[in-house]
Amino acid sequence: MPILEKLVQPGQARHWTDSIPLEYHYTAGVAGEEFRRELRDNGRFLVSKCSKCKSTYIPARMYCPSCFIESKDQFPIDKPGYVYSFTSVNRDRSGAETDSPITVGLVKFEGVSGGIVHFLDADPDQVSIGMKVTPSLKNQSERTGNITDIRAFKPVSTGPSQMVAEAGKVERRDVGPGENPARLLLRSIEESGYPIEEDEMTISALRSKVAKGELLTHEEDRLLHRLGDKAREWRKAVRSSSETEPGDTLSG
Numbered sequence: 001m002p003i004l005e006k007l008v009q010p011g012q013a014r015h016w017t018d019s020i021p022l023e024y025h026y027t028a029g030v031a032g033e034e035f036r037r038e039l040r041d042n043g044r045f046l047v048s049k050c051s052k053c054k055s056t057y058i059p060a061r062m063y064c065p066s067c068f069i070e071s072k073d074q075f076p077i078d079k080p081g082y083v084y085s086f087t088s089v090n091r092d093r094s095g096a097e098t099d100s101p102i103t104v105g106l107v108k109f110e111g112v113s114g115g116i117v118h119f120l121d122a123d124p125d126q127v128s129i130g131m132k133v134t135p136s137l138k139n140q141s142e143r144t145g146n147i148t149d150i151r152a153f154k155p156v157s158t159g160p161s162q163m164v165a166e167a168g169k170v171e172r173r174d175v176g177p178g179e180n181p182a183r184l185l186l187r188s189i190e191e192s193g194y195p196i197e198e199d200e201m202t203i204s205a206l207r208s209k210v211a212k213g214e215l216l217t218h219e220e221d222r223l224l225h226r227l228g229d230k231a232r233e234w235r236k237a238v239r240s241s242s243e244t245e246p247g248d249t250l251s252g
């Protein structure tokens with residue numbers, strides 16, 4: 001029917017059903033592709049590091065969002081991540097009830113911005129914020145460079161109380177005569193599991209200064225102590241959440 005012709009009788013309306021084949025190709029981008037290739041071939045996560053502000057990002061990205069310069073340094077990360085946030089659901093995507101609850105979390109890595117959202121292979125009541133986790137990957141022959149190459153993240157330790165105990169042990173071990181207090185404080189901030197993401201630039205600047213043996217200015221020293229306080233509060237919160245029984249926090 002020509003486009004300008006009008007129907008005058010509703011009964012003249014006709015329709016038919018058909019389909020138009022459309023094919024999409026999405027690319028992961030240059031850095032995204034390298035991240036996937038490293039995951040597929042070597043089972044590791046690639047992070048990128050900005051040469052200017054020294055911030056690192058996971059997954060690896062092409063440009064530093066703070067400096068707008070190309071992040072040419074990329075390297076695989078080899079430390080466990082930690083649970084930054086999590087939830088559990090009892091229904092799948094189609095709304096059908098699942099046999100057992102599915103736990104999903106945002107996994108971050110100390111000193112690295114960004115993170116990976118994925119399944120957590122643990123009972124929801126065993127998961128806690130700050131809990132250390134490590135990826136459980138498919139066998140190399142099954143990996144395709146997809147995020148599903150990761151089956152899930154599973155706990156490294158038995159729980160947060162052990163992590164806190166470990167961090168405490170590290171702190172005690174490090175206290176010795178002649179230790180630089182700023183270095184100690186930096187280390188305790190890093191080991192508290194406190195998500196330093198937004199303070200990463202500040203911390204990396206302080207870290208490089210301390211590493212060179214330079215003295216911090218009064219202002220920087222105050223900043224470091226403020227971050228130390230934040231980390232201590234974070235650690236306290238992690239400890240108290242691990243000591244709180246689920247019955248104490250669930251309402252109804």
Ligand SMILES: [Zn+2]
Pocket residue numbers: 050051052053054055064065066067068
């Ligand atoms: Zn940068």
